[in-house]
Amino acid sequence: MRGLDFQRKTKVIVVDDNYDHASGIRELINLENEYEVIANAGNANVAISLIKKYQPDIVLMDMNMPEVDGVSAIMRIMELKLDTKIIVLTAYDDPDLIFRAMKLGAKGYILKTMASHQLIHALDEVVQGKIYLPNVLCSRFFDYFQNFEKNQQNKMEEDENNLLNDLTNREEEVLSLLTQGITYKGVAQKLFISETTVKTHVNNIFQKLQVNDRTQAVLYAINKGFLNKQKMKIA
């Protein structure tokens, strides 16, 4: 695909607070016929206004900037809802940073330590609409992603402070029905027990969860991932 578009060069804006570094990247990119660095920005605010003005095809963004951090900068650029594609360029391979950048919609992620031809390759891939994430960073991302999701599901059981763990089986059943917005009478019918028994269970639940009413109990349950647990039991 490189060089097929004779109409115009691919417009790139470089965002980096280090002027020397930005200049280096600029020269490197301008060596390529199909790319053109149309502007440099030393901070996020300047970057935003330049992007609004020029609507570049690609923004190469350094992540360790003063004042506004890189993640916020990406967020603000994405909110513009332009066709501009963001490639992150940073010294850090921090999984959390990679995860957040990609989540927000970055199309590529490159380490500064990587060879310069990789930068050009990243540009090539991204202009074609692909994602550019080197294998090393890809693995980092997924380590974080999978553990993140896993933790979301399992943090409940692992949490010593989770009062839901004090509930008996029957109480869990009752709570499960409460989280569906069912009345005492309804719960009694579903569990084939009397309404007063349900009340007893509910009162015990309230004491164990240290709440005062069913709404708070339901909210506590939802926040602690109780619903996920119930779903898993069913499946």
Added chain:
Amino acid sequence: MRGLDFQRKTKVIVVDDNYDHASGIRELINLENEYEVIANAGNANVAISLIKKYQPDIVLMDMNMPEVDGVSAIMRIMELKLDTKIIVLTAYDDPDLIFRAMKLGAKGYILKTMASHQLIHALDEVVQGKIYLPNVLCSRFFDYFQNFEKNQQNKMEEDENNLLNDLTNREEEVLSLLTQGITYKGVAQKLFISETTVKTHVNNIFQKLQVNDRTQAVLYAINKGFLNKQKMKIA
């Protein structure tokens, strides 16, 4: 790293309901010195018991199986909490399938249409603890991932059937307090209005949301992303 472990071969279990296909993969893998297919499984249940029994290093899993679907199978294998690594092998490059498999903890994802040496390469990468996701599938994943997160936030406003959109500003405020488990009296104090006024609002909310009590209203609100909306208003 290949061939450095003289102690034992890497144990692989192949899960595929198509016997011929499973056999083909088995032979292919057994050509490699460092790998050994120790078992085949034609369905998820057999697979689970074989995995429990042999605790293989790698499970190669076909996703289009009858009875139990591949995603559920992955979920059940992950629940065993073994060191077994799952590589998905399927004919489909459906982004949703890729996303769910990776989310659940799959370490690799290969299409059946891909060359056989890629399968071996995937095994090599995964035994080293890396993630194997070919560029095409990686892009598919991120397209889904980035839109997924975006959609989660915006699906509410876009939903024509979302009854929350019928609420007035004041009703939203009241509902917001209900979702914090606050009583009529508490809401009245927070909003500097009388308790009966709160009741009126709440009744209107119930009618608009077509529910009968506060618990159901709170659940409706949570399910439709009301809490996210409130958070966004703050930020």
Added chain:
DNA sequence: ATGTGTCTAAACCTAAAGGTTTAGATTGAG
């Protein structure tokens, strides 16, 4: 066999929630 935990259930009470109707004040659109 004795105690502990769980599930069951009743009686009794108060507080809160929910349903209905009516209505005044304000605002903004036609």
Added chain:
DNA sequence: CTCAATCTAAACCTTTAGGTTTAGACACAT
């Protein structure tokens, strides 16, 4: 100006919900 929507509020009522105490039946462990 008038209509509609919204926010406010009261009176009246019924139904749940929640709190407390007591207690029988069963299982399980020491």
